[in-house]
Amino acid sequence: MKRLTLLTMLVAGVLLCCTSGAFAQSSSATFPISVAITNASTATFVIYQVDGGVFSPWTGTLGFNPILTLVSDPADPPMYAYLGDVYYAIDVFPYGAGALNVGVSYTDDNNPNGAINDGTGLGVHAIGSPVSNDNNRTPTNYLDDTETAIGTKAVLGNIAQTIFASDILANGQYLRFYVGLATGNPAENEPAGAIPFNPGDIPGNYTGTLTMTVAAPGP
Amino acid sequence: MHRFIHIILFFFVVLLGMPGRVSAQLIIQKSVITHEIAPGSGVVDSLEVINSTNKPLGVKLYWQDFIYRPPFDKGNKEFMPSGTSDYSCSDMVTFAPNALTLPPFGEQEVKYSIKVPESFKSGCDGVLFFEMNTNVEQARIGMNFVTRIGTLFFLESTEKDKTASVKDLLLQEGTLQGVFHNQGNVVLFPQGVFFILSDDGLVEDRGEVNKLYIPPQTEADFKLGIPEKLPPGKHTVVLTFDLDGGDNVVVEADFHKNPDGALNLVATRN
Numbered sequence: 162m163k164r165l166t167l168l169t170m171l172v173a174g175v176l177l178c179c180t181s182g183a184f185a186q187s188s189s190a191t192f193p194i195s196v197a198i199t200n201a202s203t204a205t206f207v208i209y210q211v212d213g214g215v216f217s218p219w220t221g222t223l224g225f226n227p228i229l230t231l232v233s234d235p236a237d238p239p240m241y242a243y244l245g246d247v248y249y250a251i252d253v254f255p256y257g258a259g260a261l262n263v264g265v266s267y268t269d270d271n272n273p274n275g276a277i278n279d280g281t282g283l284g285v286h287a288i289g290s291p292v293s294n295d296n297n298r299t300p301t302n303y304l305d306d307t308e309t310a311i312g313t314k315a316v317l318g319n320i321a322q323t324i325f326a327s328d329i330l331a332n333g334q335y336l337r338f339y340v341g342l343a344t345g346n347p348a349e350n351e352p353a354g355a356i357p358f359n360p361g362d363i364p365g366n367y368t369g370t371l372t373m374t375v376a377a378p379g380p
Numbered sequence: 381m382h383r384f385i386h387i388i389l390f391f392f393v394v395l396l397g398m399p400g401r402v403s404a405q406l407i408i409q410k411s412v413i414t415h416e417i418a419p420g421s422g423v424v425d426s427l428e429v430i431n432s433t434n435k436p437l438g439v440k441l442y443w444q445d446f447i448y449r450p451p452f453d454k455g456n457k458e459f460m461p462s463g464t465s466d467y468s469c470s471d472m473v474t475f476a477p478n479a480l481t482l483p484p485f486g487e488q489e490v491k492y493s494i495k496v497p498e499s500f501k502s503g504c505d506g507v508l509f510f511e512m513n514t515n516v517e518q519a520r521i522g523m524n525f526v527t528r529i530g531t532l533f534f535l536e537s538t539e540k541d542k543t544a545s546v547k548d549l550l551l552q553e554g555t556l557q558g559v560f561h562n563q564g565n566v567v568l569f570p571q572g573v574f575f576i577l578s579d580d581g582l583v584e585d586r587g588e589v590n591k592l593y594i595p596p597q598t599e600a601d602f603k604l605g606i607p608e609k610l611p612p613g614k615h616t617v618v619l620t621f622d623l624d625g626g627d628n629v630v631v632e633a634d635f636h637k638n639p640d641g642a643l644n645l646v647a648t649r650n
Contacts (some may be wrong), residue, residue, distance in 0.1 A: 202530075203405070203408060203432075203529065204405070204527070205405055224520070225522055226521075227521055251525070261411065262455055262456065264459070270523075270524070283523065287523070342521075358521070366521070367520075367521045368523060368524070371526070376507060376529070377455070377530075378455020380534060
């Protein structure tokens with residue numbers, strides 16, 4: 162057994178010497194190395210339902226559970242609005258060669274007040290607000306994030322816009338898109354045309370579709 | 381030992397089940413597909429779609445047209461129904477399947493076939509969308525959230541026209557600006573680089589001009605900053621727009637910097 166091991170080592174040694182000799186004889190060799198990165202694209206969408214400042218992961222339809230609320234000042238005549246009990250934060254992480262742009266669009270699906278997209282449906286009662294978010298390296302703490310407005314805060318009926326990767330990804334940030342119902346509160350700086358649901362709206366289901374499109378700018 | 385392995389597996393599954401902030405959901409192997417095709421010929425190829433989650437993922441595939449929107453500097457597009465743009469590829473591209481359900485961590489090949497007519501002597505484009513719908517149940521007041529990732533297609537004929545020029549150079553407030561004119565029949569993506577040369581031919585500065593996305597027969601503005609550090613005297617900007625495939629547009633602009641810092645454009649050459 163020992164003899165066999167010795168023999169094997171001897172053969173290996175001879176082979177190694179021959180190989181080294183062959184290398185010594187050749188002047189030099191270049192070995193081209195290349196790495197091909199495909200221009201793959203992907204995006205991660207993470208939805209949070211925000212209730213009382215608490216962010217909870219969410220999947221499925223973005224429902225607002227509006228509650229009839231007295232919104233007038235005590236000295237004024239009583240005025241009521243249906244205010245959303247919750248709102249949503251949609252985090253978008255676009256990745257891909259050439260950086261990917263994110264398009265946002267909305268359309269009404271059902272509008273008891275009138276025709277689809279006629280300016281009386283959910284599209285004017287809900288607001289979208291795109292921001293870039295730095296997360297402050299504390300993913301579970303939402304209070305220390307720095308958010309910068311990018312794009313235009315608008316009622317969803319007018320939200321059609323593209324958020325550019327070059328703006329989103331500056332300084333390692335990502336896109337966060339807030340969606341919520343209008344409140345009518347002047348302190349909220351709500352966009353022009355935003356109308357809170359109120360008792361004047363015809364009862365029924367107000368629904369729509371929010372679409373986010375991710376695509377490369379070009380080759 | 382077995383118990384230890386079970387504990388590790390348990391935590392692994394729990395971690396997979398958590399809503400990840402950084403895990404991708406749908407990975408499309410190619411975000412952009414370009415083909416140069418001879419009139420009357422075709423291409424058959426494929427791309428891979430990967431589900432990177434631990435849950436099945438339903439995906440709907442469909443084609444749309446798009447056009448680039450002004451100011452053509454960041455790739456902003458307007459997506460349109462299939463077959464409605466002037467440079468639509470919709471009748472030249474077929475793909476399969478139209479819908480797929482990817483198993484957890486699964487992948488699937490999407491095949492596409494391109495056949496262009498004998499008259500194809502320009503370019504056309506379109507986008508293949510992969511749409512995911514999170515609709516579970518409709519709220520009384522609420523919205524469905526739809527996400528879609530697009531793979532852009534750019535088809536060019538081997539007999540295309542990539543004629544282009546730079547015009548209207550203007551030196552204003554420390555910025556050289558001009559207009560890039562795509563006079564051809566394919567979308568151009570000029571990527572500009574520039575050198576600033578001294579009167580004796582030494583390189584004083586260099587830089588890039590933002591990439592442009594210019595449809596056929598369309599113009600786009602561009603600009604580049606002249607650095608303040610340049611000494612007074614005569615200088616030349618040599619600006620080269622790479623149009624890919626070995627084509628480029630080169631323009632030179634001589635300017636003079638006065639001792640007070642004012643810049644005057646002296647001459648331009650194409």
